[in-house]
Amino acid sequence: MTRLARHGAALLGAGLWNWHPLPGGDVAQVLLVYLNDGRKVVVKNGPDPVAEADMLRALGLTGAPVPDVLAVDEDALVLQYLPADGRLSRCWSDLARVIALAHTGRPEGGMMRYGWSGGYAVGAVKVCNDWTETWPDFWAQRRIGVHLDHVPIDLARQLETLLRCLPDLLPATPEPCLLHGDLWGGNVLVSGQHVTGLIDPCCYYGHAEVDLATLGVFNQPPAGFYTRYGVPERGHEVRFAIYRLWIALVHLRLFGVTYRPMVAQYLNDAGF
Incomplete structure (x- = not known):
């Protein structure tokens, strides 16, 4: 998981400060990553990060709320962190x-x-x-x-x-x-x-x-x-x-x- 966190940070041109796993990673690794420039982002892998990015963009074009795609390659998808403290x-x-x-x-x-x-x-x-x-x-x-x-x-x-x-x-x-x-x-x-x-x-x-x-x-x-x-x-x-x-x-x-x-x-x- 540390490797995924580092890769996600590198896609943004930043250094890794810390990370921890997020719930829901049954079929993919999902991490909350803290960057050394003060930002926090979500980094995940999966069957096809590029395809997932395209799907999120398509949903976003309708006006439905989705996390912004910050960076993506074949190994990782970096997403905007969104608050999820509700029920x-x-x-x-x-x-x-x-x-x-x-x-x-x-x-x-x-x-x-x-x-x-x-x-x-x-x-x-x-x-x-x-x-x-x-x-x-x-x-x-x-x-x-x-x-x-x-x-x-x-x-x-x-x-x-x-x-x-x-x-x-x-x-x-x-x-x-x-x-x-x-x-x-x-x-x-x-x-x-x-x-x-x-x-x-x-x-x-x-x-x-x-x-x-x-x-x-x-x-x-x-x-x-x-x-x-x-x-x-x-x-x-x-x-x-x-x-x-x-x-x-x-x-x-x-x-x-x-x-x-x-x-x-x-x-x-x-x-x-």
Whole structure:
């Protein structure tokens, strides 16, 4: 970690004074770094710091709060330090506002397509974002089907059944909007009653309900959150389960059988 801290300082042309790890480093090292010129910054590595920087910039262009990218190369990303001394329980309304801002992002040229300009990863799990023309194709090919060779055979068979039904369960061509892609409380910085920044994105363009669904995997947004953002369309319960299933499958592959019940629950909620 000291090497990462020194590298981050060097990217800014400064010397290292001190550092300590920040919470949330399950799939990457994240450090608060104190520089010898008095500044403090966040330095992290990860699967692709350059791609993460591009995602943060894209989110920032919508007006959503994100940390400024101060420097980046293939080994490290240096970010503005943002206050994070608050509790999400006091900021749900502001988070709804922030997510709505992020969702104003659209693919270049206003094209009706789903994906991102390159692939990414969550830890050791690759995330393919190749463009598709319909949303069920994207979710089938890029988010569910990619796991078939990495899960037990009985689970793979359930997933194959789900895949065949996706065109009937998901909208064919919803408005593609910019998604955070890995939205949960740990990736939302808050101070007082305001969101200070969205972090650790896994961006792509897709159905807005994905972020709303994944936010509910590890958190429980109150009714006021949906009132501020907008109430999901009819039948969203099944779609939410299908979108949450991707998060559960990623965690199953990263952390093992502890997450098998979560996968089973979302399959059951989706009717499979």
